[in-house]
Amino acid sequence: MKSLTSKDNPQYRELKQLASSSAARRKSGQSVLDGIHLCQSYLEHIDVPLLCVVSEASQHHPEVAAIMGECERRGGECLLLTDSLFHPLSQVENGIDILFLIVTPVHEDCPELTQTGVLLDRIQDPGNLGSILRSAAAAGIRQVFCSPGTAAVWSPRVLRAGMGAHFLLEVFEDVSLEKLIETAKIPVIATTPYTKKTIYDFDLNRPVAWLLGHEGRGVDERLMVMASDKLVIPHMGAMESLNVAACAAVCFFEQVRQCR
Structure with missing residues:
Protein backbone atom coordinates (compact mmCIF):
# COMPACT_ATOMS: atom_id res chain seq x y z
CA MET A 1 0.00 0.00 0.00
CA THR A 104 -19.19 9.07 -11.46
CA PRO A 105 -21.89 6.83 -12.96
CA VAL A 106 -23.59 8.59 -15.86
CA HIS A 107 -26.81 7.40 -17.52
CA GLU A 108 -27.09 9.37 -20.76
CA ASP A 109 -29.80 7.53 -22.70
CA CYS A 110 -32.99 8.54 -20.95
CA PRO A 111 -35.64 5.80 -21.33
CA GLU A 112 -39.39 6.24 -21.70
CA LEU A 113 -41.51 6.00 -18.59
CA THR A 114 -42.72 2.41 -18.57
CA GLN A 115 -41.92 1.36 -14.99
CA THR A 116 -42.48 3.04 -11.65
CA GLY A 117 -40.14 6.01 -11.36
CA VAL A 118 -39.64 9.37 -9.72
CA LEU A 119 -39.56 12.76 -11.47
CA LEU A 120 -37.88 15.50 -9.44
CA ASP A 121 -38.54 19.11 -10.40
CA ARG A 122 -35.85 21.43 -8.98
CA ILE A 123 -35.36 19.71 -5.60
CA GLN A 124 -32.66 21.93 -4.16
CA ASP A 125 -31.87 20.73 -0.65
CA PRO A 126 -29.21 17.97 -0.71
CA GLY A 127 -30.68 16.34 2.38
CA ASN A 128 -34.12 16.16 0.79
CA LEU A 129 -32.72 14.77 -2.45
CA GLY A 130 -30.69 12.11 -0.68
CA SER A 131 -33.66 11.13 1.48
CA ILE A 132 -35.90 10.79 -1.59
CA LEU A 133 -33.33 8.57 -3.28
CA ARG A 134 -33.05 6.46 -0.13
CA SER A 135 -36.84 6.03 0.11
CA ALA A 136 -37.10 5.23 -3.59
CA ALA A 137 -34.47 2.51 -3.37
CA ALA A 138 -36.09 1.08 -0.23
CA ALA A 139 -39.44 0.94 -2.04
CA GLY A 140 -37.94 -0.99 -4.94
CA ILE A 141 -38.05 1.89 -7.40
CA ARG A 142 -35.25 1.77 -9.96
CA GLN A 143 -35.38 5.00 -11.98
CA VAL A 144 -35.13 8.64 -10.88
CA PHE A 145 -35.19 11.60 -13.30
CA CYS A 146 -33.92 15.01 -12.18
CA SER A 147 -34.71 18.28 -13.93
CA PRO A 148 -32.16 21.06 -14.44
CA GLY A 149 -31.98 23.03 -11.21
CA THR A 150 -32.06 19.92 -9.02
CA ALA A 151 -29.15 19.55 -6.58
CA ALA A 152 -26.13 17.64 -7.86
CA VAL A 153 -26.92 13.99 -7.27
CA TRP A 154 -23.32 12.92 -6.65
CA SER A 155 -22.39 15.73 -4.25
CA PRO A 156 -21.03 14.62 -0.85
CA ARG A 157 -24.10 15.81 1.07
CA VAL A 158 -26.55 14.01 -1.21
CA LEU A 159 -24.42 10.87 -1.10
CA ARG A 160 -24.38 10.88 2.70
CA ALA A 161 -28.15 11.41 2.91
CA GLY A 162 -28.72 8.67 0.33
CA MET A 163 -26.88 6.07 2.45
CA GLY A 164 -25.93 3.94 -0.56
CA ALA A 165 -29.21 4.34 -2.48
CA HIS A 166 -27.29 5.76 -5.44
CA PHE A 167 -25.86 2.31 -6.14
CA LEU A 168 -29.30 0.71 -6.36
CA LEU A 169 -30.80 3.29 -8.73
CA GLU A 170 -30.49 4.59 -12.25
CA VAL A 171 -30.40 8.36 -11.76
CA PHE A 172 -30.72 10.62 -14.80
CA GLU A 173 -29.73 14.29 -14.40
CA ASP A 174 -30.65 17.41 -16.41
CA VAL A 175 -33.69 15.70 -17.89
CA SER A 176 -36.47 17.55 -19.72
CA LEU A 177 -39.40 16.41 -17.61
CA GLU A 178 -41.83 17.89 -20.16
CA LYS A 179 -40.55 15.55 -22.88
CA LEU A 180 -40.51 12.62 -20.47
CA ILE A 181 -44.12 13.18 -19.46
CA GLU A 182 -45.25 13.67 -23.06
CA THR A 183 -44.08 10.16 -23.99
CA ALA A 184 -44.99 8.44 -20.70
CA LYS A 185 -46.67 5.04 -21.01
CA ILE A 186 -47.85 5.11 -17.37
CA PRO A 187 -49.83 7.55 -15.21
CA VAL A 188 -47.86 10.58 -13.98
CA ILE A 189 -48.98 11.57 -10.48
CA ALA A 190 -48.35 15.01 -9.01
CA THR A 191 -48.93 15.69 -5.34
CA THR A 192 -50.77 18.89 -4.48
CA PRO A 193 -52.85 20.18 -1.58
CA TYR A 194 -55.38 21.61 -4.06
CA THR A 195 -57.38 18.46 -4.69
CA LYS A 196 -59.64 16.19 -2.69
CA LYS A 197 -58.54 12.92 -4.29
CA THR A 198 -56.07 11.20 -1.92
CA ILE A 199 -53.30 8.73 -2.59
CA TYR A 200 -55.37 6.19 -0.62
CA ASP A 201 -58.24 6.48 -3.13
CA PHE A 202 -56.03 5.87 -6.15
CA ASP A 203 -55.08 2.51 -7.67
CA LEU A 204 -51.33 2.22 -7.15
CA ASN A 205 -51.15 -1.50 -7.86
CA ARG A 206 -49.48 -0.74 -11.20
CA PRO A 207 -46.50 1.27 -12.47
CA VAL A 208 -46.78 5.03 -11.94
CA ALA A 209 -44.45 8.01 -12.15
CA TRP A 210 -44.30 10.23 -9.05
CA LEU A 211 -43.82 13.92 -9.84
CA LEU A 212 -42.37 15.90 -6.90
CA GLY A 213 -41.48 19.58 -6.91
CA HIS A 214 -39.39 22.38 -5.49
CA GLU A 215 -39.42 22.74 -1.69
CA GLY A 216 -40.94 26.23 -1.74
CA ARG A 217 -42.78 26.52 -5.05
CA GLY A 218 -43.85 22.94 -5.64
CA VAL A 219 -44.20 21.38 -9.07
CA ASP A 220 -43.86 23.80 -11.97
CA GLU A 221 -47.29 24.77 -13.29
CA ARG A 222 -46.46 23.56 -16.80
CA LEU A 223 -45.65 20.12 -15.44
CA MET A 224 -48.64 20.12 -13.12
CA VAL A 225 -50.96 20.64 -16.10
CA MET A 226 -49.32 17.73 -17.90
CA ALA A 227 -49.73 15.30 -14.99
CA SER A 228 -52.41 12.70 -15.62
CA ASP A 229 -53.49 12.62 -11.98
CA LYS A 230 -53.22 14.99 -9.00
CA LEU A 231 -53.41 13.56 -5.49
CA VAL A 232 -53.18 14.83 -1.94
CA ILE A 233 -51.79 13.23 1.21
CA PRO A 234 -54.45 13.87 3.86
CA HIS A 235 -53.12 15.03 7.20
CA MET A 236 -54.46 16.35 10.48
CA GLY A 237 -53.42 19.46 12.33
CA ALA A 238 -52.62 22.99 11.26
CA MET A 239 -49.57 22.30 9.08
CA GLU A 240 -50.21 23.33 5.49
CA SER A 241 -48.01 20.72 3.86
CA LEU A 242 -45.37 18.03 4.31
CA ASN A 243 -41.66 18.25 3.61
CA VAL A 244 -41.06 16.95 0.08
CA ALA A 245 -38.91 14.05 1.31
CA ALA A 246 -41.60 13.02 3.79
CA CYS A 247 -44.22 13.33 1.07
CA ALA A 248 -42.16 11.10 -1.21
CA ALA A 249 -41.79 8.42 1.45
CA VAL A 250 -45.54 8.35 2.15
CA CYS A 251 -46.32 8.02 -1.56
CA PHE A 252 -43.75 5.34 -2.28
CA PHE A 253 -44.74 3.15 0.63
CA GLU A 254 -48.47 3.50 0.03
CA GLN A 255 -47.71 2.04 -3.38
CA VAL A 256 -45.68 -0.73 -1.73
CA ARG A 257 -48.64 -1.44 0.59
CA GLN A 258 -51.11 -1.65 -2.29
CA CYS A 259 -48.82 -3.91 -4.32
CA ARG A 260 -48.29 -6.47 -1.55
Missing part, protein backbone atom coordinates in the same frame (compact mmCIF):
# COMPACT_ATOMS: atom_id res chain seq x y z
CA LYS A 2 1.38 3.37 -1.03
CA SER A 3 1.87 6.02 1.68
CA LEU A 4 1.80 9.83 1.42
CA THR A 5 3.15 12.19 4.05
CA SER A 6 3.47 15.51 2.18
CA LYS A 7 0.69 17.98 1.42
CA ASP A 8 2.69 19.08 -1.62
CA ASN A 9 2.43 15.69 -3.30
CA PRO A 10 0.60 16.14 -6.67
CA GLN A 11 -1.71 13.18 -6.04
CA TYR A 12 -2.70 14.59 -2.66
CA ARG A 13 -3.33 18.05 -4.09
CA GLU A 14 -5.60 16.51 -6.71
CA LEU A 15 -7.47 14.51 -4.06
CA LYS A 16 -7.96 17.62 -1.95
CA GLN A 17 -9.36 19.55 -4.90
CA LEU A 18 -11.78 16.74 -5.78
CA ALA A 19 -12.94 16.48 -2.17
CA SER A 20 -13.68 20.20 -1.92
CA SER A 21 -14.74 21.33 -5.40
CA SER A 22 -17.90 20.33 -7.27
CA ALA A 23 -16.46 21.92 -10.41
CA ALA A 24 -13.36 19.74 -10.15
CA ARG A 25 -15.50 16.63 -9.72
CA ARG A 26 -17.65 17.51 -12.74
CA LYS A 27 -14.59 18.22 -14.89
CA SER A 28 -12.88 14.97 -13.95
CA GLY A 29 -16.03 12.85 -14.04
CA GLN A 30 -15.19 11.53 -10.58
CA SER A 31 -16.88 11.48 -7.17
CA VAL A 32 -15.74 11.00 -3.59
CA LEU A 33 -17.44 8.51 -1.25
CA ASP A 34 -16.80 9.40 2.39
CA GLY A 35 -17.22 6.89 5.21
CA ILE A 36 -17.47 3.16 5.79
CA HIS A 37 -21.11 2.65 4.78
CA LEU A 38 -20.83 4.29 1.35
CA CYS A 39 -17.58 2.48 0.61
CA GLN A 40 -19.03 -0.88 1.64
CA SER A 41 -22.15 -0.26 -0.47
CA TYR A 42 -20.10 0.65 -3.52
CA LEU A 43 -17.97 -2.48 -3.19
CA GLU A 44 -21.05 -4.65 -2.77
CA HIS A 45 -23.21 -3.25 -5.55
CA ILE A 46 -20.86 -1.67 -8.11
CA ASP A 47 -17.11 -2.41 -8.23
CA VAL A 48 -13.73 -1.58 -6.78
CA PRO A 49 -12.98 2.17 -6.68
CA LEU A 50 -10.31 4.01 -8.59
CA LEU A 51 -8.62 4.59 -5.24
CA CYS A 52 -9.27 3.64 -1.61
CA VAL A 53 -7.85 6.21 0.83
CA VAL A 54 -7.43 5.63 4.58
CA SER A 55 -5.68 7.36 7.46
CA GLU A 56 -2.99 5.88 9.66
CA ALA A 57 -5.39 5.92 12.61
CA SER A 58 -8.09 3.93 10.79
CA GLN A 59 -6.02 1.40 8.86
CA HIS A 60 -6.34 -1.26 11.58
CA HIS A 61 -10.07 -0.70 12.18
CA PRO A 62 -11.70 -4.10 11.40
CA GLU A 63 -14.19 -2.78 8.83
CA VAL A 64 -11.61 -0.56 7.15
CA ALA A 65 -9.11 -3.41 7.02
CA ALA A 66 -11.77 -5.64 5.44
CA ILE A 67 -12.57 -3.02 2.80
CA MET A 68 -8.90 -2.48 1.97
CA GLY A 69 -8.34 -6.22 1.76
CA GLU A 70 -11.26 -6.64 -0.63
CA CYS A 71 -10.06 -3.75 -2.80
CA GLU A 72 -6.56 -5.21 -3.04
CA ARG A 73 -7.88 -8.73 -3.66
CA ARG A 74 -9.87 -7.40 -6.62
CA GLY A 75 -6.96 -5.39 -8.02
CA GLY A 76 -7.79 -1.98 -6.55
CA GLU A 77 -5.29 0.59 -5.33
CA CYS A 78 -5.09 1.71 -1.70
CA LEU A 79 -3.45 4.85 -0.36
CA LEU A 80 -2.40 5.53 3.24
CA LEU A 81 -2.34 9.13 4.50
CA THR A 82 -1.21 10.64 7.75
CA ASP A 83 -4.14 11.70 9.92
CA SER A 84 -3.36 15.38 9.31
CA LEU A 85 -3.51 14.87 5.54
CA PHE A 86 -6.68 12.79 5.58
CA HIS A 87 -8.87 15.06 7.70
CA PRO A 88 -9.05 17.98 5.19
CA LEU A 89 -10.45 15.49 2.64
CA SER A 90 -13.40 14.39 4.77
CA GLN A 91 -16.67 16.14 5.57
CA VAL A 92 -17.77 13.45 8.02
CA GLU A 93 -17.48 14.50 11.65
CA ASN A 94 -16.36 11.83 14.11
CA GLY A 95 -16.36 9.21 11.38
CA ILE A 96 -13.95 6.41 10.52
CA ASP A 97 -11.33 7.68 8.08
CA ILE A 98 -11.91 6.01 4.73
CA LEU A 99 -12.97 7.32 1.34
CA PHE A 100 -13.25 6.05 -2.19
CA LEU A 101 -12.49 7.91 -5.40
CA ILE A 102 -14.81 6.59 -8.12
CA VAL A 103 -15.85 7.28 -11.68
Whole structure:
Protein backbone atom coordinates (compact mmCIF):
# COMPACT_ATOMS: atom_id res chain seq x y z
CA MET A 1 0.00 0.00 0.00
CA LYS A 2 1.38 3.37 -1.03
CA SER A 3 1.87 6.02 1.68
CA LEU A 4 1.80 9.83 1.42
CA THR A 5 3.15 12.19 4.05
CA SER A 6 3.47 15.51 2.18
CA LYS A 7 0.69 17.98 1.42
CA ASP A 8 2.69 19.08 -1.62
CA ASN A 9 2.43 15.69 -3.30
CA PRO A 10 0.60 16.14 -6.67
CA GLN A 11 -1.71 13.18 -6.04
CA TYR A 12 -2.70 14.59 -2.66
CA ARG A 13 -3.33 18.05 -4.09
CA GLU A 14 -5.60 16.51 -6.71
CA LEU A 15 -7.47 14.51 -4.06
CA LYS A 16 -7.96 17.62 -1.95
CA GLN A 17 -9.36 19.55 -4.90
CA LEU A 18 -11.78 16.74 -5.78
CA ALA A 19 -12.94 16.48 -2.17
CA SER A 20 -13.68 20.20 -1.92
CA SER A 21 -14.74 21.33 -5.40
CA SER A 22 -17.90 20.33 -7.27
CA ALA A 23 -16.46 21.92 -10.41
CA ALA A 24 -13.36 19.74 -10.15
CA ARG A 25 -15.50 16.63 -9.72
CA ARG A 26 -17.65 17.51 -12.74
CA LYS A 27 -14.59 18.22 -14.89
CA SER A 28 -12.88 14.97 -13.95
CA GLY A 29 -16.03 12.85 -14.04
CA GLN A 30 -15.19 11.53 -10.58
CA SER A 31 -16.88 11.48 -7.17
CA VAL A 32 -15.74 11.00 -3.59
CA LEU A 33 -17.44 8.51 -1.25
CA ASP A 34 -16.80 9.40 2.39
CA GLY A 35 -17.22 6.89 5.21
CA ILE A 36 -17.47 3.16 5.79
CA HIS A 37 -21.11 2.65 4.78
CA LEU A 38 -20.83 4.29 1.35
CA CYS A 39 -17.58 2.48 0.61
CA GLN A 40 -19.03 -0.88 1.64
CA SER A 41 -22.15 -0.26 -0.47
CA TYR A 42 -20.10 0.65 -3.52
CA LEU A 43 -17.97 -2.48 -3.19
CA GLU A 44 -21.05 -4.65 -2.77
CA HIS A 45 -23.21 -3.25 -5.55
CA ILE A 46 -20.86 -1.67 -8.11
CA ASP A 47 -17.11 -2.41 -8.23
CA VAL A 48 -13.73 -1.58 -6.78
CA PRO A 49 -12.98 2.17 -6.68
CA LEU A 50 -10.31 4.01 -8.59
CA LEU A 51 -8.62 4.59 -5.24
CA CYS A 52 -9.27 3.64 -1.61
CA VAL A 53 -7.85 6.21 0.83
CA VAL A 54 -7.43 5.63 4.58
CA SER A 55 -5.68 7.36 7.46
CA GLU A 56 -2.99 5.88 9.66
CA ALA A 57 -5.39 5.92 12.61
CA SER A 58 -8.09 3.93 10.79
CA GLN A 59 -6.02 1.40 8.86
CA HIS A 60 -6.34 -1.26 11.58
CA HIS A 61 -10.07 -0.70 12.18
CA PRO A 62 -11.70 -4.10 11.40
CA GLU A 63 -14.19 -2.78 8.83
CA VAL A 64 -11.61 -0.56 7.15
CA ALA A 65 -9.11 -3.41 7.02
CA ALA A 66 -11.77 -5.64 5.44
CA ILE A 67 -12.57 -3.02 2.80
CA MET A 68 -8.90 -2.48 1.97
CA GLY A 69 -8.34 -6.22 1.76
CA GLU A 70 -11.26 -6.64 -0.63
CA CYS A 71 -10.06 -3.75 -2.80
CA GLU A 72 -6.56 -5.21 -3.04
CA ARG A 73 -7.88 -8.73 -3.66
CA ARG A 74 -9.87 -7.40 -6.62
CA GLY A 75 -6.96 -5.39 -8.02
CA GLY A 76 -7.79 -1.98 -6.55
CA GLU A 77 -5.29 0.59 -5.33
CA CYS A 78 -5.09 1.71 -1.70
CA LEU A 79 -3.45 4.85 -0.36
CA LEU A 80 -2.40 5.53 3.24
CA LEU A 81 -2.34 9.13 4.50
CA THR A 82 -1.21 10.64 7.75
CA ASP A 83 -4.14 11.70 9.92
CA SER A 84 -3.36 15.38 9.31
CA LEU A 85 -3.51 14.87 5.54
CA PHE A 86 -6.68 12.79 5.58
CA HIS A 87 -8.87 15.06 7.70
CA PRO A 88 -9.05 17.98 5.19
CA LEU A 89 -10.45 15.49 2.64
CA SER A 90 -13.40 14.39 4.77
CA GLN A 91 -16.67 16.14 5.57
CA VAL A 92 -17.77 13.45 8.02
CA GLU A 93 -17.48 14.50 11.65
CA ASN A 94 -16.36 11.83 14.11
CA GLY A 95 -16.36 9.21 11.38
CA ILE A 96 -13.95 6.41 10.52
CA ASP A 97 -11.33 7.68 8.08
CA ILE A 98 -11.91 6.01 4.73
CA LEU A 99 -12.97 7.32 1.34
CA PHE A 100 -13.25 6.05 -2.19
CA LEU A 101 -12.49 7.91 -5.40
CA ILE A 102 -14.81 6.59 -8.12
CA VAL A 103 -15.85 7.28 -11.68
CA THR A 104 -19.19 9.07 -11.46
CA PRO A 105 -21.89 6.83 -12.96
CA VAL A 106 -23.59 8.59 -15.86
CA HIS A 107 -26.81 7.40 -17.52
CA GLU A 108 -27.09 9.37 -20.76
CA ASP A 109 -29.80 7.53 -22.70
CA CYS A 110 -32.99 8.54 -20.95
CA PRO A 111 -35.64 5.80 -21.33
CA GLU A 112 -39.39 6.24 -21.70
CA LEU A 113 -41.51 6.00 -18.59
CA THR A 114 -42.72 2.41 -18.57
CA GLN A 115 -41.92 1.36 -14.99
CA THR A 116 -42.48 3.04 -11.65
CA GLY A 117 -40.14 6.01 -11.36
CA VAL A 118 -39.64 9.37 -9.72
CA LEU A 119 -39.56 12.76 -11.47
CA LEU A 120 -37.88 15.50 -9.44
CA ASP A 121 -38.54 19.11 -10.40
CA ARG A 122 -35.85 21.43 -8.98
CA ILE A 123 -35.36 19.71 -5.60
CA GLN A 124 -32.66 21.93 -4.16
CA ASP A 125 -31.87 20.73 -0.65
CA PRO A 126 -29.21 17.97 -0.71
CA GLY A 127 -30.68 16.34 2.38
CA ASN A 128 -34.12 16.16 0.79
CA LEU A 129 -32.72 14.77 -2.45
CA GLY A 130 -30.69 12.11 -0.68
CA SER A 131 -33.66 11.13 1.48
CA ILE A 132 -35.90 10.79 -1.59
CA LEU A 133 -33.33 8.57 -3.28
CA ARG A 134 -33.05 6.46 -0.13
CA SER A 135 -36.84 6.03 0.11
CA ALA A 136 -37.10 5.23 -3.59
CA ALA A 137 -34.47 2.51 -3.37
CA ALA A 138 -36.09 1.08 -0.23
CA ALA A 139 -39.44 0.94 -2.04
CA GLY A 140 -37.94 -0.99 -4.94
CA ILE A 141 -38.05 1.89 -7.40
CA ARG A 142 -35.25 1.77 -9.96
CA GLN A 143 -35.38 5.00 -11.98
CA VAL A 144 -35.13 8.64 -10.88
CA PHE A 145 -35.19 11.60 -13.30
CA CYS A 146 -33.92 15.01 -12.18
CA SER A 147 -34.71 18.28 -13.93
CA PRO A 148 -32.16 21.06 -14.44
CA GLY A 149 -31.98 23.03 -11.21
CA THR A 150 -32.06 19.92 -9.02
CA ALA A 151 -29.15 19.55 -6.58
CA ALA A 152 -26.13 17.64 -7.86
CA VAL A 153 -26.92 13.99 -7.27
CA TRP A 154 -23.32 12.92 -6.65
CA SER A 155 -22.39 15.73 -4.25
CA PRO A 156 -21.03 14.62 -0.85
CA ARG A 157 -24.10 15.81 1.07
CA VAL A 158 -26.55 14.01 -1.21
CA LEU A 159 -24.42 10.87 -1.10
CA ARG A 160 -24.38 10.88 2.70
CA ALA A 161 -28.15 11.41 2.91
CA GLY A 162 -28.72 8.67 0.33
CA MET A 163 -26.88 6.07 2.45
CA GLY A 164 -25.93 3.94 -0.56
CA ALA A 165 -29.21 4.34 -2.48
CA HIS A 166 -27.29 5.76 -5.44
CA PHE A 167 -25.86 2.31 -6.14
CA LEU A 168 -29.30 0.71 -6.36
CA LEU A 169 -30.80 3.29 -8.73
CA GLU A 170 -30.49 4.59 -12.25
CA VAL A 171 -30.40 8.36 -11.76
CA PHE A 172 -30.72 10.62 -14.80
CA GLU A 173 -29.73 14.29 -14.40
CA ASP A 174 -30.65 17.41 -16.41
CA VAL A 175 -33.69 15.70 -17.89
CA SER A 176 -36.47 17.55 -19.72
CA LEU A 177 -39.40 16.41 -17.61
CA GLU A 178 -41.83 17.89 -20.16
CA LYS A 179 -40.55 15.55 -22.88
CA LEU A 180 -40.51 12.62 -20.47
CA ILE A 181 -44.12 13.18 -19.46
CA GLU A 182 -45.25 13.67 -23.06
CA THR A 183 -44.08 10.16 -23.99
CA ALA A 184 -44.99 8.44 -20.70
CA LYS A 185 -46.67 5.04 -21.01
CA ILE A 186 -47.85 5.11 -17.37
CA PRO A 187 -49.83 7.55 -15.21
CA VAL A 188 -47.86 10.58 -13.98
CA ILE A 189 -48.98 11.57 -10.48
CA ALA A 190 -48.35 15.01 -9.01
CA THR A 191 -48.93 15.69 -5.34
CA THR A 192 -50.77 18.89 -4.48
CA PRO A 193 -52.85 20.18 -1.58
CA TYR A 194 -55.38 21.61 -4.06
CA THR A 195 -57.38 18.46 -4.69
CA LYS A 196 -59.64 16.19 -2.69
CA LYS A 197 -58.54 12.92 -4.29
CA THR A 198 -56.07 11.20 -1.92
CA ILE A 199 -53.30 8.73 -2.59
CA TYR A 200 -55.37 6.19 -0.62
CA ASP A 201 -58.24 6.48 -3.13
CA PHE A 202 -56.03 5.87 -6.15
CA ASP A 203 -55.08 2.51 -7.67
CA LEU A 204 -51.33 2.22 -7.15
CA ASN A 205 -51.15 -1.50 -7.86
CA ARG A 206 -49.48 -0.74 -11.20
CA PRO A 207 -46.50 1.27 -12.47
CA VAL A 208 -46.78 5.03 -11.94
CA ALA A 209 -44.45 8.01 -12.15
CA TRP A 210 -44.30 10.23 -9.05
CA LEU A 211 -43.82 13.92 -9.84
CA LEU A 212 -42.37 15.90 -6.90
CA GLY A 213 -41.48 19.58 -6.91
CA HIS A 214 -39.39 22.38 -5.49
CA GLU A 215 -39.42 22.74 -1.69
CA GLY A 216 -40.94 26.23 -1.74
CA ARG A 217 -42.78 26.52 -5.05
CA GLY A 218 -43.85 22.94 -5.64
CA VAL A 219 -44.20 21.38 -9.07
CA ASP A 220 -43.86 23.80 -11.97
CA GLU A 221 -47.29 24.77 -13.29
CA ARG A 222 -46.46 23.56 -16.80
CA LEU A 223 -45.65 20.12 -15.44
CA MET A 224 -48.64 20.12 -13.12
CA VAL A 225 -50.96 20.64 -16.10
CA MET A 226 -49.32 17.73 -17.90
CA ALA A 227 -49.73 15.30 -14.99
CA SER A 228 -52.41 12.70 -15.62
CA ASP A 229 -53.49 12.62 -11.98
CA LYS A 230 -53.22 14.99 -9.00
CA LEU A 231 -53.41 13.56 -5.49
CA VAL A 232 -53.18 14.83 -1.94
CA ILE A 233 -51.79 13.23 1.21
CA PRO A 234 -54.45 13.87 3.86
CA HIS A 235 -53.12 15.03 7.20
CA MET A 236 -54.46 16.35 10.48
CA GLY A 237 -53.42 19.46 12.33
CA ALA A 238 -52.62 22.99 11.26
CA MET A 239 -49.57 22.30 9.08
CA GLU A 240 -50.21 23.33 5.49
CA SER A 241 -48.01 20.72 3.86
CA LEU A 242 -45.37 18.03 4.31
CA ASN A 243 -41.66 18.25 3.61
CA VAL A 244 -41.06 16.95 0.08
CA ALA A 245 -38.91 14.05 1.31
CA ALA A 246 -41.60 13.02 3.79
CA CYS A 247 -44.22 13.33 1.07
CA ALA A 248 -42.16 11.10 -1.21
CA ALA A 249 -41.79 8.42 1.45
CA VAL A 250 -45.54 8.35 2.15
CA CYS A 251 -46.32 8.02 -1.56
CA PHE A 252 -43.75 5.34 -2.28
CA PHE A 253 -44.74 3.15 0.63
CA GLU A 254 -48.47 3.50 0.03
CA GLN A 255 -47.71 2.04 -3.38
CA VAL A 256 -45.68 -0.73 -1.73
CA ARG A 257 -48.64 -1.44 0.59
CA GLN A 258 -51.11 -1.65 -2.29
CA CYS A 259 -48.82 -3.91 -4.32
CA ARG A 260 -48.29 -6.47 -1.55
